[in-house]
Amino acid sequence: MEGYGEAVFATEYLCKEYRHTVALRDVSITIPRGQIYGLIGENGAGKTTLLRILCGLTLPTRGRLLLFGAADAARQSEMRRRMGCLVDGPALYADLTAWQNLKVQCLQRGLNEADIAPTLQLVGLKDTGSKPAGKFSLGMRQRLGLAVALLGKPEFLVLDEPLNGLDPMGIQELRHLLEKLNREQGMTILLSSHILSELHQLATSYGILHNGQLLEQLTAEELDARCSKYLLVRTDNDRRAVDILRKMFPEAICQATVEGLRLFPVGNEAAATASGVLMENGLHVQELAVRSEGLEAYFTALVGGDSHADAG
8 A cells, every 4th residue: 555655544455344345446545644624425325334444443344544653453553543533423421511521431441531621711601601512402412522532632633424413603613713723733623514504614625425335535626627507697677687697608508596697607717707798788686606515415416316414
């Protein structure tokens, strides 16, 4: 497995088979150091299986993997001390407070208890006091699981569906936190999420799994280049605007949507041309911008529509 010197995690033809099921089939994946890597796939695609193998919770049937350059099992077990993981949901003690849960983790893992207070503050749980974890909301439990993963300031953070149970504000706060950890501490982050719109705002590279196979790896820049662009237009008379735009761009498709008129495919130069012509025809242009369809549309197109991307 040459050429993976800068990879935090890499696999070569990794397979995982159960008695009647193939969960992973010949997956060769590379996660470069310093990336926020988004793992995408529908329910049953193999995302959690891959993360469980990475975290040492299950063994592959065949294939090879590298973790921080280590290829043998003993060295990989040692390398996992440099990781923080939240897979299969947070394992918490329901009758203990947030602080006590982290203290147990410190005792088990030989970590410094001085890290507990700043870690709780980092995830927004510093004021939970004597409330036991069993009475936490789903979002609070998810935050506490993240705190467990962040104890010890890991170099590599692995999160399986970390946005589950968070309200929109919580999702935004978590996104900003992960961006900060990546930017300021150089932390490599691997996360899976079914909320593709949020993943598109966060990830710097992607791996797309479907039916246990890795279909594609690409950077955020490559994804943006492949996502279909369209011209979004809102005026005071969209019906008349449709007629004008269809004459201006006879080869393009013009659709009326809730957000306004979509004209595609178009380039950036079409926006200035359309704006001038619409105003010359007496229309008041309320919005005119080039937009991209985004990750969800690209994923659906790649797997041929045979998916439930928003379901897991």
